[in-house]
Amino acid sequence: MFPENTSHRPTEQAVTIHQPTPIAPYPAAPIVPVQHGSVPAVTSIVLPDGRVITGYAVDHTRPEPVTAMPVVSRTAVNIALGGIGFASVCGGLLLLTTFIAALAALVQQLIILAAVIFGGFTAVQVLTAGQSKGATTVNIRKAVIKRNHFHG
Structure with missing residues (x-):
C-alpha cells in the first residue's frame, strides 16, 4: 500500500516519561481560636468538565452607599419652620396685646371710679x-394786710 520509500514513513521518536517529584510536607499551621461566625462556609463548585473545586466563598467588598444630598438645605428648612412658628405665634401676640390694652383701660376706669366715689364722699x-349737731363752726373774720403785716 505504501511505497517502499521510507521518507514518508513516520519516524519513531523516543518517548520520555516524567515522574512527578514528591513535595516535602509543609509543617502544620498553628490553630488560632476564631470567633464563631467569622469563618466563611466551604463551597464546592462542579466545573463543566467534571472537576470539583472546593474553597471558601469570598464576599466582595462593597463600597459605602453614597448619601444623597438633600434637595433643600437644612438652613432653609430651619428658616421656613421658624417663619411658620412666628406666624402661628403672631395671632397669640395680637391677642396678648389686646388683652393688655383692655386690662389697662379697666384699671384706668377703676381709678376714675374711685376718684369719683371718694370725691363725692368728701363733698x-x-x-x-x-348741719349736724356735733360739727365745729369756725368764724373767719376779715383780715387786713398792710405793708406785709397781718392785722387781725
Whole structure:
C-alpha cells in the first residue's frame, strides 16, 4: 500500500516519561481560636468538565452607599419652620396685646371710679358738716394786710 520509500514513513521518536517529584510536607499551621461566625462556609463548585473545586466563598467588598444630598438645605428648612412658628405665634401676640390694652383701660376706669366715689364722699361730708349737731363752726373774720403785716 505504501511505497517502499521510507521518507514518508513516520519516524519513531523516543518517548520520555516524567515522574512527578514528591513535595516535602509543609509543617502544620498553628490553630488560632476564631470567633464563631467569622469563618466563611466551604463551597464546592462542579466545573463543566467534571472537576470539583472546593474553597471558601469570598464576599466582595462593597463600597459605602453614597448619601444623597438633600434637595433643600437644612438652613432653609430651619428658616421656613421658624417663619411658620412666628406666624402661628403672631395671632397669640395680637391677642396678648389686646388683652393688655383692655386690662389697662379697666384699671384706668377703676381709678376714675374711685376718684369719683371718694370725691363725692368728701363733698357730702363738707356740705353736711354745718348741719349736724356735733360739727365745729369756725368764724373767719376779715383780715387786713398792710405793708406785709397781718392785722387781725
